[in-house]
Amino acid sequence: MSGAGARLFFALWPPRELAEALAGLQRRLGEAGRPVPRERLHLTVLFVGDGDPEQVAAAGARAAAAAEPVRLGLDRIGFFARAGVIWAGTEAAPEPLLELHRGLRRQLRRRGQPFDGKPLHPHITLFRKAAPPASGTLAEPLVWRASELTLVASQRRADGAAYQVLERWPLAP
Numbered sequence: 433m434s435g436a437g438a439r440l441f442f443a444l445w446p447p448r449e450l451a452e453a454l455a456g457l458q459r460r461l462g463e464a465g466r467p468v469p470r471e472r473l474h475l476t477v478l479f480v481g482d483g484d485p486e487q488v489a490a491a492g493a494r495a496a497a498a499a500e501p502v503r504l505g506l507d508r509i510g511f512f513a514r515a516g517v518i519w520a521g522t523e524a525a526p527e528p529l530l531e532l533h534r535g536l537r538r539q540l541r542r543r544g545q546p547f548d549g550k551p552l553h554p555h556i557t558l559f560r561k562a563a564p565p566a567s568g569t570l571a572e573p574l575v576w577r578a579s580e581l582t583l584v585a586s587q588r589r590a591d592g593a594a595y596q597v598l599e600r601w602p603l604a605p
Contacts, residue, residue: 438585465562521555
């Protein structure tokens with residue numbers, strides 16, 4: 433898969449330990465819906481959609497160079513009713529994450545690259561085609577220091593989306 437013809441997005445990919453903890457959370461929630469496979473768990477920073485992979489990558493490189501690592505505390509379980517999605521997320525987005533999101537938007541605008549203008553709601557999708565869970569706070573937040581931004585191409589398949597990481601950039605300290 434290449435970026436051409438794929439839907440592009442910027443994401444923070446959890447380290448193995450956090451992905452395993454999230455998979456454990458999925459098991460504890462039981463048969464809530466169709467679980468997202470561990471290797472596809474991620475936090476979308478900005479969805480671009482269709483775009484020129486080179487221009488989008490250039491925007492990502494500039495934004496990442498100006499950003500700092502992001503410390504996240506996943507402390508909530510929530511539900512997007514319209515999408516039928518159960519997620520783990522945070523009560524409030526940390527400022528470094530908000531600044532990274534704003535930086536990506538600025539860089540894409542400078543390149544004339546359209547993107548999804550929705551506000552950032554930091555979360556990791558755990559289940560799709562789900563019923564509402566008992567939403568609320570997690571007894572023990574899952575803490576994560578994200579130090580790398582990725583550009584991902586997504587293509588729909590019968591068994592879910594196929595993801596390919598096109599680029600990775602360290603978040604500058």
